[in-house]
Amino acid sequence: MAMNPDGGRCVSADIAAGVSPAAALFHSLADETRLRIVRRLARGEARVVDLTGELGLAQSTVSKHLACLRDCGLVGYRAEGRQSFYSLTRPELMDLLASAEQLLAAAGHTVTLRHTPEPHDDELLDHIEGQALT
Secondary structure, three states: OOOOOOOOOHHHHHHHOOOOHHHHHHHHOOOHHHHHHHHHHOOOOEOHHHHHHHHOOOHHHHHHHHHHHHHOOOEEEEEEOOEEEEEEOOOHHHHHHHHHHHHHHHOOOOOOOOOOOOHHHHHHHHHHHHHHHO
16 A cells, blocks of 8 residues: 555545545555554554664654554554654554454464563553553
8 A cells, every 4th residue: 555645644545535444444454564563562662763673674664654553543652852652552453463363374374463472561461451541
């Protein structure tokens, strides 16, 4: 899906163009880079510089994809000084990705779309759930 030059706002542009919100949401997840960003953010918050280093992507690429994910409400950020820390805002996204993994497995495709929790990840789940309530 081509991203718009206005900062990567893909979901709003899709909806404005007459695409249903459900289709726009799935469009936002239909990009390998955005899935990689979501998977990384499932482990905890990260700055753009963290994502560029860990995923091997250009800063402009990461920023545009984060804008798309923010636009559909899946990612948010908090400012700390001059830095922005990005995180997942909707724990339901992990349920959606788990269902997609199961559906693909039933069709004979083994994929990993989400981060497999480790014992210390309980803090992350509490953080995501706490954000969803605010």
